[in-house]
Amino acid sequence: MKRGRSEWSVYLSAVGPILKALPLLRLRADSRHTIADYIERQVAKYADLPFILFEDRRITYREYNAMANRIAHWGLSVGLKAGDTIGFMMENRAEYVPVWSGFSKIGVKAALINTNLVGASVVHALEVAGAERLLLGPECAPNVADAALSNLPVYVLPEEGAADAGVPGAEDIRRALAEQPDSDPDAALRASVCTGDSAFHIYTSGTTGLPKATNFNHQKLMAGGVSGALLGLGKGEVVYCPLPLYHSAGGIGAVMIAMGAGGAVAVAREFSASRFWDDVRRYDAKGVIYIGELCRFLLNRPPDPRDGEHGLRWMFGIGLRADVWEPFQERFRIPRIVEGYGATEANVGGVNFSGKVGSVGKIRGGLLLRYDIERDELVRDAKGRYVECGPGEAGELLGRIPAGSKRMLRQFQGYTDPEATERKILRDVKKPGDAYFRSGDLLRRDDKGYYYFVDRIGDTFRWKGENVSTQEVAEALSAFPGVETANVYGVEVPGQEG
Incomplete structure (x- = not known):
């Protein structure tokens, strides 16, 4: 079983794409090159190649760009402008990436809200991001049913082919989108946006208090496109993403790895241990984005004669414990596991290209x-x-x-x-x-x-791949009748990550 390569050999093998990406990596904070410009450049290069695979849908770069453009023009039609923020809450779907991409084309930031949040937690997420509107998938309507959204405009976008959403208090935008042009909006609409400005907001629990909205700048997002070359993803090849798109591992890692290489991202609606390997084979994926909890779930399933039957060359992610790493890699015959460390807002991180177990x-x-x-x-x-x-x-x-x-x-x-x-x-x-x-x-x-x-x-703990704020849990418990005070802290649970 191949354990990995030396760090320098990885960089040398990707020297061409890295050199091409240097102008992006050297951009000044006050330059005017944004993720929208990067998207349009990649679309021009790979227009007819697949970019988003979701269930039975196959969306090319050209079609993805058209979807994003309709979102951009719709945003303009309702008064959104550069510098505005819109809350965005949707489960993994084919429309997810086109939505935030479209907003970026007019300089609008999407605040990517965790779909596990409900009620007051959603309100908090909107407030800390400064969001003036909210766009929902209808599947998230129950999350905001009891939220005090006051006069905040709420819009809903059903899936292609689905029935009308019928979400009380929300405007279904599907027909309005269909009437919008699919041409690129004028780049002058985002002329005030700099490379160092936030492209969108992702939430983190940090070490204390309630979740915070991070500032994720355009250059950091574009730099993710280099990762595909370092991992060896080729043009037209597929990376499988079973993780939520509102988190950086899936929403940035998988998407930008694919986009940077001219590859495709196969998006799972949600992680399913029983469907995981069938999906990998179905899409002929060459890479997978993981978190450690996912690997443990897969390892805990009964052995299957087809466990090693796939075309994967690598798995890239975070949080894989040493006691899971080797049995997982051996059983499923994974050629390379590339474990990393980082945080959405961090300026420091690492990637283990050598395959050193646990590092x-x-x-x-x-x-x-x-x-x-x-x-x-x-x-x-x-x-x-x-x-x-x-x-x-x-x-x-x-x-x-x-x-x-x-x-x-x-x-x-x-x-x-x-x-x-x-x-x-x-x-x-x-x-x-x-x-x-x-x-x-x-x-x-x-x-x-x-x-x-x-x-x-600090005052957070990990559970099922999420950073959980103890303060949020305590506030939820304190809301129940008869609870005067609640104190919450994390403990180690045997056989679980976190």
């Missing part, structure tokens, strides 16, 4: 500081200085924020809430005036420079 790779620009779990604080020495970890010692990972640097991939843009952003920055760490992003994660590094995830710190 998230070598993290450049990272700093591990000793952390006292009992006191819930970083350790200082007798002179008040932070203490760096040695090999084998767990500590909190920090990412250096370069002062005055125009390299946006190393900057920390944080959240829509400036105070929440500032709370994630640690200053005067190694010298006066420096600044570092606090990941809220404990990692350790071995003597060869490989990093390993250890645990999450």
Whole structure:
């Protein structure tokens, strides 16, 4: 079983696409090149190749662009303009990516709301993103039935071929979309949008408090297109995405890997352990985007004679525990597992191309500081200085924020809430005036420079691939009659991720 390749061999094999992408990676924050420009460039190159595969639908790059353009023109027709934000809540469907892509063409940011949220949690998500409207899939209507949306305009977009939505208080936009032109909107409509501005908002629970809306800039989104070359995805090949499109792993990772390579993303409506391998074979997928929980679910299923019958070359994701990694790779005959580490808002991360079991790779620009779990604080020495970890010692990972640097991939843009952003920055760490992003994660590094995830710190816990805010759970429990106070904290559950 092939375990992986050296990091340098991976980069050398992709040197051509990386060199072509350098102009994008070197864009200044104040340049005017956005994800909409990137989309239109890729569409021109791969127009008639498949881009989105969903159940029995096959959507080419040209058709995807037309869908996005209708969304853009509809947005203009209802008064949306560059700089506005619209809440977007939809389960995995063929329309998902065209919707946020269309909004980007007129400089509008979509706030990608978790479809597990209901009521007050949806209201909070809209408020922290500054969303002035909400677009729903009708499948999410029950999520907002009890939400206090006041005068917020709500729109609903059913699936192609579905019956009229009939969602109370919401306007069905399907007919209005059909009347819109499918031509690219004038790029001047987004002329005020810069490369360093937010392309859309994705939510994270962070380490404290309620979920926050992250600022995810255009360059960071476009940079995801390089990943396809590093993973070896070819033009016309398929990456399978069984993860929610409102999260960065699926919605950015899978989509941009495919788009950057001229490939296709096969989107599952939801993860199903029983259908997973049938889907992989059906789409002839060459790659899969995973989270560790997914791999454990698959491994726990009864053995099947067809377990190793597929055309996969790699699986790329996060959160695969060492005790699952090897049995999973052996049983399902996965040629390469590429485990990574990162967070939606982070300026630091790693990718393990070498296949070293349990590792998230070598993290450049990272700093591990000793952390006292009992006191819930970083350790200082007798002179008040932070203490760096040695090999084998767990500590909190920090990412250096370069002062005055125009390299946006190393900057920390944080959240829509400036105070929440500032709370994630640690200053005067190694010298006066420096600044570092606090990941809220404990990692350790071995003597060869490989990093390993250890645990999450703070007031959140992981469950079924989601970061869950203990404050949100406590507030939900406190709403029940007879509950005066609720205190929630995470515990380790044997046989479960998180």
